Amino acid sequence: MSSTLSTPTSAQEPGGAPSGFEADRGTDSLGGTVRAYLDRVRGGDLGALPAILGIVVLGLLFFVLRPETFLTPRNMANLADQAAPIIILAMGLVFILLLGEIDLSAGVVSGVCAAVMAKLLADAGAPWYVSVLAAIVTGVVIGLFTGSLVGMVGIPSFVVTLALFLGWQGFTLRLIGEGGTVPVRDPVISAISDKNVPVALGWVLALLTIAVYAALQLNRFRVQKARGLAHAPLAVVLVRIGVIAAVVVLVTAVLSVDRAPAVGVVLAGVPYAIPLVVLLLLLLTFVLGRTSFGRHVYAVGGNAEAARRAGINVTRIRVAVFVIGSTLAAISGIVAAARLGSVAPGSGGGNTLLYAVGAAVIGGTSLFGGRGRVRDAVLGGLVVAIIANGLGLLGTEAYLNFIITGGVLLLAASVDALARRRAAATGH
Amino acid sequence: MSAPIDRPEDGTPTLELRGVNKSFGAIQVLHDVHMKVYPGQVTALVGDNGAGKSTLIKSIAGIHAIDSGEFLFEGKPVTVSGPREAAALGIEIVYQDLALADNLDVVQNMFLGRERKNGILLDETSMEEAARDTLSKLSVRTLKSVRQLVSSLSGGQRQTVAIAKAVLWESKLVVLDEPTAALGVAQTRQVLDLVRRLADTGHAVVFISHNMVDVFEVSDRIAALYLGRMAADVPISQVDRPQVIELITAGRSGDLGIAPAEAAAVEV
Numbered sequence: 001m002s003s004t005l006s007t008p009t010s011a012q013e014p015g016g017a018p019s020g021f022e023a024d025r026g027t028d029s030l031g032g033t034v035r036a037y038l039d040r041v042r043g044g045d046l047g048a049l050p051a052i053l054g055i056v057v058l059g060l061l062f063f064v065l066r067p068e069t070f071l072t073p074r075n076m077a078n079l080a081d082q083a084a085p086i087i088i089l090a091m092g093l094v095f096i097l098l099l100g101e102i103d104l105s106a107g108v109v110s111g112v113c114a115a116v117m118a119k120l121l122a123d124a125g126a127p128w129y130v131s132v133l134a135a136i137v138t139g140v141v142i143g144l145f146t147g148s149l150v151g152m153v154g155i156p157s158f159v160v161t162l163a164l165f166l167g168w169q170g171f172t173l174r175l176i177g178e179g180g181t182v183p184v185r186d187p188v189i190s191a192i193s194d195k196n197v198p199v200a201l202g203w204v205l206a207l208l209t210i211a212v213y214a215a216l217q218l219n220r221f222r223v224q225k226a227r228g229l230a231h232a233p234l235a236v237v238l239v240r241i242g243v244i245a246a247v248v249v250l251v252t253a254v255l256s257v258d259r260a261p262a263v264g265v266v267l268a269g270v271p272y273a274i275p276l277v278v279l280l281l282l283l284l285t286f287v288l289g290r291t292s293f294g295r296h297v298y299a300v301g302g303n304a305e306a307a308r309r310a311g312i313n314v315t316r317i318r319v320a321v322f323v324i325g326s327t328l329a330a331i332s333g334i335v336a337a338a339r340l341g342s343v344a345p346g347s348g349g350g351n352t353l354l355y356a357v358g359a360a361v362i363g364g365t366s367l368f369g370g371r372g373r374v375r376d377a378v379l380g381g382l383v384v385a386i387i388a389n390g391l392g393l394l395g396t397e398a399y400l401n402f403i404i405t406g407g408v409l410l411l412a413a414s415v416d417a418l419a420r421r422r423a424a425a426t427g428h
Numbered sequence: 429m430s431a432p433i434d435r436p437e438d439g440t441p442t443l444e445l446r447g448v449n450k451s452f453g454a455i456q457v458l459h460d461v462h463m464k465v466y467p468g469q470v471t472a473l474v475g476d477n478g479a480g481k482s483t484l485i486k487s488i489a490g491i492h493a494i495d496s497g498e499f500l501f502e503g504k505p506v507t508v509s510g511p512r513e514a515a516a517l518g519i520e521i522v523y524q525d526l527a528l529a530d531n532l533d534v535v536q537n538m539f540l541g542r543e544r545k546n547g548i549l550l551d552e553t554s555m556e557e558a559a560r561d562t563l564s565k566l567s568v569r570t571l572k573s574v575r576q577l578v579s580s581l582s583g584g585q586r587q588t589v590a591i592a593k594a595v596l597w598e599s600k601l602v603v604l605d606e607p608t609a610a611l612g613v614a615q616t617r618q619v620l621d622l623v624r625r626l627a628d629t630g631h632a633v634v635f636i637s638h639n640m641v642d643v644f645e646v647s648d649r650i651a652a653l654y655l656g657r658m659a660a661d662v663p664i665s666q667v668d669r670p671q672v673i674e675l676i677t678a679g680r681s682g683d684l685g686i687a688p689a690e691a692a693a694v695e696v
Contacts, residue, residue: 229553229557230575290549291550292543292545295550296541298529298536299536299541303528305525306540309489309527311541
């Protein structure tokens with residue numbers, strides 16, 4: 001009986017017979033898209049704009065202040081290494097922030113996982129893959145624990161993770177011992193930060209990335225156009241591909257220049273941390289954007305009650321995002337340990353978490369839930385890393401570093417809150 | 429039963445409730461509720477605030493488990509213990525507060541919780557096509573784009589999306605909780621037309637409203653709740669507006685309604 005409403009689809013579509021929504025298919029003009037974008041920005045949806053502005057402005061600022069050191073290939077490689085752990089931690093936080101929750105313990109969890117790995121490597125003499133696996137499993141278990149307390153017991157995530165922030169620090173201290181450090185000297189793990197992809201392979205990977213991205217975008221455009229669905233104009237798709245290609249080529253080119261400090265040694269190629277971040281970016285973007293799990297994360301963040309009524313297991317989603325958050329914290333901890341060459345009781349403490357939350361928020365992820373993307377972590381993480389890197393080159397004192405970083409986080413959170421108010425007022 | 433516009437009552441109701449009881453702690457909200465909803469008909473569910481309408485539809489939706497009583501769907505006794513099971517039977521509820529996620533677009537909302545997939549990938553193409561198809565079959569012409577975020581829609585547009593979402597599925601019973609409550613004149617018109625079209629396409633429709641004009645315009649049957657008891661469940665031709673208002677406010681009117689003794693007991 002209800003089948004009267006589900007007869008075969010698209011019979012009248014391609015011919016252009018009126019069905020009421022021609023507007024979303026007729027935007028073949030570039031001008032229309034630009035106008036729609038400006039409308040969105042005016043309506044409070046700033047997207048990646050603040051982060052891109054931040055990267056450009058801060059980049060120029062530090063270039064002017066430190067022309068000899070800031071924009072050198074050596075410092076760029078260093079910047080990538082510095083940004084990687086922040087970005088990876090922020091990627092996990094994006095999932096948690098999407099639900100409107102927070103994980104204040106993410107930083108110290110990265111420390112716990114790194115400590116587990118370092119102890120296994122140094123004391124038990126375990127091979128690198130066992131240690132890395134153990135660190136990641138530790139992250140998963142911690143995430144399950146945190147997620148269960150938030151999702152099943154129903155304690156606000158702020159309180160749970162504040163308690164765990166203290167608790168896990170104690171755990172790391174017990175594991176490593178007061179005042180001690182555990183060295184991380186495994187060649188494979190150290191390679192994440194101090195080895196580079198061979199220049200030729202780097203170029204192959206770069207071109208492959210561009211080709212695959214272009215193919216996916218163009219294919220999507222073709223299908224949408226052919227089936228008469230909503231789609232962006234071809235010009236916009238081409239500009240998108242062009243921007244990605246330019247960034248990938250530029251980064252690969254800069255990092256393929258020999259940056260060895262001494263003559264006679266060759267130091268060139270993309271640091272392994274970059275393909276790792278790109279891989280996680282692709283994987284997690286896929287999960288959030290193309291799977292029903294990702295869709296459900298957005299739905300729970302936007303309206304948990306609607307999601308529950310739609311039959312989505314809200315508790316399962318809540319637990320899952322904390323597991324993802326802690327797992328990425330573990331990876332972030334491993335990368336940070338590789339960079340520093342050791343794990344100390346204070347690893348993952350201090351401003352680690354603040355940097356990562358700042359990265360996600362500066363990138364455009366809302367603290368109120370429902371809005372955010374994985375790429376926000378990358379863009380925002382770069383902004384945070386540029387600040388840390390640039391201030392380091394300027395030799396500013398520690399107190400100023402704290403104040404500036406705290407100020408930037410506040411600024412980003414204000415932009416988020418104002419954007420939300422603006423969005424509510426304009427009905428976007 | 430003699431009125432010419434009466435639809436047959438001997439057919440199998442899509443939904444039949446027999447002697448349903450529901451309590452929250454010490455408070456009994458539904459007392460021995462009987463109700464029949466027929467395919468191709470709009471059944472208006474009326475009752476004052478606190479009469480138990482919301483509890484009744486949440487029980488139908490599987491959100492609240494009933495304490496006792498029979499729940500028959502297309503003549504077969506069933507137990508519905510969750511929204512998913514209700515949906516699997518073909519029961520769709522359109523809530524007063526709409527239950528749409530503002531941060532998702534129209535298509536994403538219509539398929540929420542039941543996304544079409546290609547392996548593990550979401551099948552956006554087929555979902556968008558099906559959404560377009562359903563909306564145009566319901567003659568919805570008020571949306572600019574099916575890829576608009578729901579946060580940018582007006583109240584009437586949201587209601588339309590919520591109803592279209594219910595129709596998208598192989599739904600047999602659609603329950604509408606005050607779909608016209610917050611709407612202007614023109615938008616109310618659109619939604620009422622949509623409600624009538626739902627029944628005309630074979631759906632059994634339960635329509636909750638406080639507006640008697642709307643009720644008499646689109647309904648075939650009327651079910652009146654009074655303090656958790658079903659005061660009447662009759663074809664609309666058997667009652668007129670003053671009688672319905674009496675049923676809502678006093679629980680009885682003439683021969684209809686709960687027995688005087690019982691009504692008196694309830695008043696206390």
